[in-house]
Amino acid sequence: MNHLKFFPIFSLLLALTSLFSTPTNAAMFVVRNNCPYTVWGAAVPGGGRQMNPGATWIVYANPGQTA
Secondary structure, rough: HHHHHHHHHHHHHHHHHHHHHOOOOOEEEEOOOOOOOOOOEEEOOOOEEEEEOOOOOEEEEEEOOOO
């Protein structure tokens, strides 16, 4: 029965943790060139990738990323 006195403290800590935590998820974008010619995909400022016909490019965005 001694372990029951810690239950209120544990419950309070669990409630506070869930209050101040925010679930976040990353995003994955799949870019595919369906054109019969080469295109240049641009995903970031100043950067991009040459994509031949049928090429696939996977771009990951971190949680909270804006640009």
